[in-house]
Amino acid sequence: MAGKVLIAGETWFTTSVHTKGFDSFTTTTFHEGYSFLKAALEASGHQVEIIENHVAPTNFPDSPEALSRYSTVILSDIGANTLLLHPNTWLRSDRSANKLHAIADYVKGGGGLIMVGGYLTFTGIEAKGCWKDTVVEACLPVRLMTTDDRQEHPEGIVGEIVKPDHPVLAGVDGALPALLGYNRTSLAPGAELLAKIDGDPLVAVTEAGKGRTAVFTSDCSPHWCPTDFVNWQGYRQLWSNLCAWTGRQ
Template sequence: MAKILLAGESWISTTTEYKGYDSFTSTKLEIGCEALLHSLKELGHTVTHLKAHDVPEKFPWTMAELNQYDVVLLSDIGSNSFTLSNGVFAGGNPAVNRLELLKQWVLAGGALMMAGGYLSFSGFEGKAHYHGSPIEDILPVSVKPYDDRIEAPQGVHPVQKVANSITTDLGPFPVILGYQDIEPKPDSQVLMIANDTPLLVTGKAGSGRTLAYGTDIAPHWASQDFMAWNHYGEFFSRCINWLAGKLVAVS
């Protein structure tokens, strides 16, 4: 099975409660990928989770560090977290562009998956900002230069577009509540759609593989029915296995 580095999918929330004259503030760390981490580990994968606030300093700085993994999964983590380390932003010193490093790693045979969310692809108000980045160069989809969210509170069922080893035999997919407006590149394979929008897209970049999943791995876009789906873990495990070269995407 694969060795995975999952970067992102966490956040720190600060809440102020007002109780008459008085108020108090509380702060907590929230992890959005606990179900995915549990499912992938149960299916035999080894997963290292790098929380979003740790990405600026602790995401790999060298090819050797990246080579410890088979697959890198970026989930709900914007491009600034990779380019604005403390040394750059606070210190004003040059440093490795880890978006370019990740691109070179994939071209040399690595594997990258981006999952959707408010800080994926373009994201909320365009703040994820992967348009025009080295990551867009290797993804199997083009990224919009503006807010690319399509909210679907009514629920949309993802639909398989072509028979493939990732989604075939998993049955109907539960509804999702939103997704990204991503556009497949010419040599990519669109495996699933939401309405008429590509949702699951695979491609090659140099000697490596890339996969774009245009919706979230957790709520709110992943509905509660999706989270409770008995094939939740198997679906993402197949995505990882394809990236790691253990599956042929289109049969």
């Protein structure tokens, strides 16, 4: 039985300044990186909902009860500040629910959580992901760095499966395609390392309270995850397995 999955993050706006001699003007474009992951999960029978970064401060569930309608929550390229700073708090200094506590309580109560790599997950670019030393980090199978954790590999780097008999890797056959980077972490005590990359965790899992959590420390779509990876026959199986295992499906 497939579950109901929430993907939070994986969107961004880009503002460009065009300078033509004396004159300049700006343009703004919107981009999303969740379509590959969403399609893969839906093809495996999962129901998928998306909360994009720009609406996450208000739309992300603010209690474990509200999160419990999902079997798994995926945090992908979304910084902790996006979930911590509701407009009521940021703009009006009103109190608001701590959504990181909601996530941790949801997991400990039996929920599933996956953190996916990116410039604003784990510690992130210039340490702006801000997930270090949070209650969410304490639930993860990895421990985070205090400084910028990006490992950029424009030449391509190939991960290695180290525990092929784990349910998360069932049906994921053959070598992994090359990736272009990842977030560097260390394995948490008691966690299971399923795949590594340059000696660091790539896929790891653990149990937290009654719940289960997992990480994929590279991206789920370009740029770190190139088209060869998202078109790889094991891509759909890997993500479906991760959601099935964390969601106890």
